[in-house]
Amino acid sequence: MAARHKSVETKYMEDRDAVLRGLRGLDRRTFLKVLAASAGAVMSKGLITPHSFQLVNVANAAPDKAAETTGMAGQPPFTFAYISDTHLYPRTLNQRFVRGAVKAVEDVNALDPQPDFVLFGGDLAQLGRREELDLGRHILAELKAPVKMMVGEHDWFYDLGDTWQEMFGPPNYSFEWKGVHVVVLMSVHEKDFWTARKMTPAERMQTVAGLDNGIQSRFEVGDDERKWLSDDLAKVPHTTPLLVFSHSPLYKYYRNWNFWTDDAEQVQAILKPYKHVTVIHGHTHQMLYNQIGNISFYGMLSTAWPWPYAPTGLPPLTVQMNRADPFDQFDGLGDGRLTVRPDGLADKIYNLWDRNPVTVKADYLTSHGKVDRPPAPQFASY
C-alpha cells in the first residue's frame, strides 16, 4: 500500500482540503477571491466533483462590525453539511436510491475538517414504512459528525409520524449553536383529506407521495407549532442570528406540487423582528434560493432524483441549474454545506454530483441580485 492508488475523487478532495486549510486566517474578501480562483482552476481542468452534500461553513473571517452587533464576534467559525430527500425504499426493492444516500454520507465523511453537524432535510423514506426509515437510520449512522434530523411528508403520512418520532424524537425543536439560534420545524402537516375518503394508511401515504396528486391538502406549519415557535423565540434577542430548517419552503412557490407552505406568511411574520434569518428547506430537489424581507432561503438538493422547475412561481433571484441528464443517475443531485459568517448570514455551496459546485452567497440574496450572481445555465427548463 506504499504507492497507494488514489482515485480522481480522492485527489480532488485532498487538493481542495489543502486549499481550504491554507485559507484560514485570510479575511473574508481574500478568502472568496481564492475560492473563486480555485473553482475556476477546477472548472478549466474539466474535473468532476465527487460529492453532493453541501457544507455550511461559519467562516472564521476577521471580526467585522456586523459580527460585533450580533454578538458573534470571537465565536469560532462553523460549517454544517446537509443531506436531504433520500426517498429510500426497502433495500430489497430499490438499490438506486440507496446508492445516492450512501454516496452523500461518504462525501460528508470525506470533509476535513468535519462540519459541526449534518442536517438531514427530510424524506428519509419513500413511503414511510419502518423498514425504509430503519434503512435510512443505519445509513446515516455512518456519519462521523452529529446528525440533526428533520421530518418530511414521505416519512410521516403512513402512520402520522409514529415510527419517525419513535426513532428520532420530536419533529420540531431548537438549540443554540455558537451564537446562532437554530430551529427545526415540522412544516408538512396536512388537513385531513383521508378520513372522508375512507383511505387506508397506505393509500394516504401514496396520495401524499404523489407530487402532482391534487387530492391531498397543502402543507402547513399549523396553529400549534406556530404558537410553539413564537414561545421558543420569546427569549431570543432580535440581534441573534436565526437558522431555521423546514422541509417545505416557507414561502409560496408552486401550489400544485406543494412547493408551498400554506401559512408561510404567518411564519415569516414571526421571524420578521430578527435581523438575520436564514431558512434552509428540502422537498424541491433543485437549486433554489429566495429573499423575502429579512429572510434568505436556500433549497437543498436531493440524493434520489431531481425535480424540474415548476411552470410558474420561481423566485426571480433563483438562477436555474442546468437540466439534469436522465442518462446519468447522479446528475442534478447532490448534497451541500453552509458557511455561517460572523454576521450570522450563511453562504451556501451546492455540491452537485458530476458537476462543478455552485456557491450562492448571502450577499447575492441580501443585495437582491446586485452582487455575486451565480452563473447562468446553458440548458434551462423547457
Add this chain to the structure above:
Amino acid sequence: MKTRRSIVIATAAGCAAILAGIAYAPQMLRAQQAQSSPPIHQVPPAKDGGVVVMLCDGKTSMEVKGLKTGESMSHTQAVEVTRQLMAKWQAEHPNEKWEMAQIEQPSAPMSYAAGPGAKTAAKGMQQGDTYASFTDRDYKVWKNETDNFVAEGKKIFHSDKELGGTIGVSCDMCHPDGSNTHPETYPKYQVQLQKVALLRDMIDWCIENPVKGKALDPNDPKLRALEAYILAQRKGVPLNYGEH
C-alpha cells in the same frame, strides 16, 4: 335468461340504428346503459325453437330460426335480422319517420342533417361541408373519448406497476404533471442514444432504465396512452422539433 335476451335486443337495436344512418348510436346506447338500466321489453315466446329479437320500440319483433339461446349471431346475420326488423317496422308505419333517428340529429351526410328532419342548423354550414354538420353532441362524445384515452395514460404514468417497473419508480416521480418531457422537441438527435429519437423512444428508454421495466412495443396500448397523456400536458406549446 332475461339478461341474455336483453343483450340480444340491445344488439339488434344498435344494428337498427346503423340502418337508420346514426353512426354513433351504438356508442350512445352504451353510454345510456351506463347511466340507467335499459328498458326491459316483454319479448314473445319463440315458436320455432329459435330466439326472438325485438326493436327498441318494444313492439316489433321477429324470431331468428336456428339460433339457440346464448349463441351470438354473425355480423352478417345480425345486419340482415335488423334490416328485416326495420323493414317490418316501416311496413307497419308507412308515413312515419324512425323517431329515434330524428331525436339523435344524425351526423353525416350534410344533406340529411340540413333536411326537413334537422332541428338545428349547424354552425357555418356550407354546401358539401361535412364537418360543419356535426353537432355539439358529436364534439362532446369525441372529447370524452379523447379525455378517457389521456386519463388512461395518466394512470399508467403514475403507476410503477402499470409501467411494469421493478424498483418502485414511476414517470411522475421525475416528471410531475408530465413536466420536462418536452414532447414538442421530438424528433431530435438524442445524443445519448446516438440516433434521432421520437418521444416514444424516450418513453421506452425511461421504462427500461430508471423504471427498470421492459420496453413497450410501439403499438402497445400503454405506450399510445402514455404518449397521449404527455402530449396533452403541452397543449398550446408550439411544435419545435430538433430543439435541444
